[in-house]
Amino acid sequence: MNIMEYVQQLSDVCGVADLYHDRDELIKTYGDDICKYQYAIVIGHKMNEDIIEKIPLSYQDDEIAKEYLDEYYNSHQRAKKIAIKIADKIKQQNHNAIILDVAGDTDELNLKIPFSNKASAHIAGVGWIGKNNLLTTCEFGPRLTWVTILTDTPLADYVKNEMKSQCGDCQLCVNACPGDAIKNLDDPKLSYDPVKCGDYIMSRRDEGHPVACGMCLYICPYGNKKSAKILENKKKNLK
Ligand code: SF4
Ligand code: SF4
Known part of the structure; x- marks a missing residue:
C-alpha cells in the first residue's frame, strides 16, 4: 500500500508539507535539522465530539471540565500511536521517519525552538490558523489533535499550497x-x-x-x- 493511502486510512485529516519550499526561512527559525528531510506528513486526529459538545457546561461542572482535559491529553496519546504506526510503515519501506511530539520537538533533532504541529499543518494546506490561534479545518474546525512526521519518503504529488484564512467576518x-x-x-x-x-x-x-x-x-x-x-x-x- 502507498504510504499516503495508509496515512489517509488512519487519520481524519492529513496533508504533506514540502519543507524545502521555504527552506531558508525555516532553517533561520528552527535550525538546520528542521530540513533534515524534505517532507512533513501532517496527521489530524479528531477529539471526541460528545466531550467537545459539553464544553459550555464545563465552567459550572468540574467533572465535565476534567473530562475535557482528559480527552485533550488522551487524544494526543491516540494521535501519537497513529504516528508510530505510520513511521514504522515508512521505515519498512526503507525511508526515514521522525515523529515530532505534541510540543513539536524530538530528541532526534537539534531544533532551536519547537516546530509546532500547527505550523506544519498550516504549511501543508490542510487548514488555517484562526483568530483563536487554533489550526482550523473546513471539515472539523479546530476539533483535532495534530502530529507531524518528518520523512524523506518521496511525496511531491501530495504537496498543497497553504490555505488562506476562512474566518472572514466571523467573530x-x-x-x-x-x-x-x-x-x-x-x-x-x-x-x-x-x-x-x-x-x-x-x-x-x-x-x-x-x-x-x-x-x-x-x-x-x-x-x-x-x-x-x-x-x-x-x-x-x-x-
Ligand atoms: S483563548 Fe480560548 S482557551 Fe483561551 S481563554 Fe479564550 S476561549 Fe479560553
Ligand atoms: S473567527 Fe470564527 S471561524 Fe475564525 S477561528 Fe474564530 S470562531 Fe472559528
Missing part, C-alpha cells in the same frame, strides 16, 4: 472567549493574546477548578453545526 470565538483573549483581527499573531488566555485559565485554577477552557475550540462554526446555523442566519438577515 464567534472573539465574543465567546471568557478571558477576553481574542480580538477581531485577521492575523492570529495579533488577534490572540496568549498571556490573557493563560491568565484566565490560571484564574480558574486558583479558584480550584480544573485547568481547562476550550470555548474557542467549541464555538468555531467550522466544527460546530449550531454556530454555523447562527452565522448563516445572521448573513441572511444582513442581505
Whole structure:
C-alpha cells in the first residue's frame, strides 16, 4: 500500500508539507535539522465530539471540565500511536521517519525552538490558523489533535499550497472567549493574546477548578453545526 493511502486510512485529516519550499526561512527559525528531510506528513486526529459538545457546561461542572482535559491529553496519546504506526510503515519501506511530539520537538533533532504541529499543518494546506490561534479545518474546525512526521519518503504529488484564512467576518470565538483573549483581527499573531488566555485559565485554577477552557475550540462554526446555523442566519438577515 502507498504510504499516503495508509496515512489517509488512519487519520481524519492529513496533508504533506514540502519543507524545502521555504527552506531558508525555516532553517533561520528552527535550525538546520528542521530540513533534515524534505517532507512533513501532517496527521489530524479528531477529539471526541460528545466531550467537545459539553464544553459550555464545563465552567459550572468540574467533572465535565476534567473530562475535557482528559480527552485533550488522551487524544494526543491516540494521535501519537497513529504516528508510530505510520513511521514504522515508512521505515519498512526503507525511508526515514521522525515523529515530532505534541510540543513539536524530538530528541532526534537539534531544533532551536519547537516546530509546532500547527505550523506544519498550516504549511501543508490542510487548514488555517484562526483568530483563536487554533489550526482550523473546513471539515472539523479546530476539533483535532495534530502530529507531524518528518520523512524523506518521496511525496511531491501530495504537496498543497497553504490555505488562506476562512474566518472572514466571523467573530464567534472573539465574543465567546471568557478571558477576553481574542480580538477581531485577521492575523492570529495579533488577534490572540496568549498571556490573557493563560491568565484566565490560571484564574480558574486558583479558584480550584480544573485547568481547562476550550470555548474557542467549541464555538468555531467550522466544527460546530449550531454556530454555523447562527452565522448563516445572521448573513441572511444582513442581505
Ligand atoms: S482557551 Fe479560553 S481563554 Fe483561551 S483563548 Fe480560548 S476561549 Fe479564550
Ligand atoms: S470562531 Fe470564527 S473567527 Fe474564530 S477561528 Fe472559528 S471561524 Fe475564525
